[in-house]
Amino acid sequence: MSDTLRLSGVTKTYNPGKPTAVEVLRGVDLAVAPGEVVALVAPSGAGKSTLLHVAGLLDTPDAGQVLLDGTDMTRLSDRRRTMARRDLVGFVYQFHHLLPEFTALENVVLPQLAHGTPRAQAEARALDLMDRVGVRNRATHRPAELSGGEQQRVAFCRALANAPRLLLADEPTGNLDPATSDRVFDALMVLVRSTGLAALIATHNLQLAARMDRVLRLDAGHVVPA
Amino acid sequence: MLDDPDDVEAIVPAILQAAGPMTLAWTWKDSSGAFLSALTVEDNVMFVILSVLVLIASMNIISGLIMLVKNKGRDIGILRTMGLTEGAVLRVFFLCGASIGTIGTILGVLLGCAFAIWIDPIFAAVNYLSGGGVWDPSIRGIYRLPAKLEWGDVLSAVSLSLFLSWVVTLFPARRAARMNPVEALRYE
Ligand SMILES: Nc1ncnc2c1ncn2[C@@H]1O[C@H](COP(=O)(O)OP(=O)(O)O)[C@@H](O)[C@H]1O
């Protein structure tokens, strides 16, 4: 079975050729197997977000390849990459980025509607996901009416709404106090384990990283085992 | 006799025919030619002025939409990461602008037609509210304001404002669609 995510020789430089050029990734090789949860640790500014964006097809690498489920996505058109992202990848950010005008439930339903799922079915799935992380009773609340931890849990549900193969999380608990952070992380692991998807989770919290299957370090533009 | 004096040209050849050769047809349109062409010029200039007004209104739609796109940068970014295509984002903002244009056009047509149809009562009301003396018929000898509702005029006004507001909406909508989701979601 092929890896869910594979990066080989990925490089990325911001503002190439200018005095302000920043060489962020200098040949990243990494693989995440199906069902595996991998931590990516590095200090702020090391390029974690850049790596996740490249892996999630939001950004294109300067060189190297990005394979999702064994398919090379690097040179596809923007439309094809958007489709692949919709069907294969779920994103979670440090901030929940929920749409403020919609309820928690609608936020989780939305990506499914974009996917073409009928509304009733989408709502059933959304409620099921929200039940698993303990925010089902907040379904009709707007994001502004939720606590930070609850917002982030809803964001997890949204990321998993389309049953992706890969979850990319960028410091998902970086914005929460330690106790909440622990519980929210537990909720994330419940979701990931119960759906059996692969996850690459960037964090600078070593305690959280230790609870994952494998820890990788991003060092001077290369990914090395920690 | 003609029902509509505007159709005078239609019977000129028949009259010439009946009167035989060596006849000169001199219609009322020929005798007041300068006045008539002034009216035509006024008609055209009026249309240009009103078009400029519609254009200004469309600019308002543009600036409103540009602000909206700026404010919604994050949301657009998150929609793109969810897997909405550029086309889908474009449609969202196009629908937003086009519906403003369409609702505006409908309201404008309703108000404009109402105004043309009920010009006399409206005029009387204005006269009453301002204490009379807005228009003294005895001075000019015109006792009512002639307002005629021409469907052709309505049609050209509707198509102009729909066309302008829809076309103008495309620019901010395209800007939203082309937005780089990574840039939109940076938070450091
Ligand atoms: N659009 C950009 N233009 C220029 N430099 C950038 C851009 N995005 C990120 N960088 C730089 O790339 C480096 C890595 O950024 P990032 O991937 O956000 O790191 P991390 O997520 O690990 O904190 C930083 O030094 C940052 O300043």
Ligand SMILES: [Mg+2]
């Ligand atoms: Mg980051």
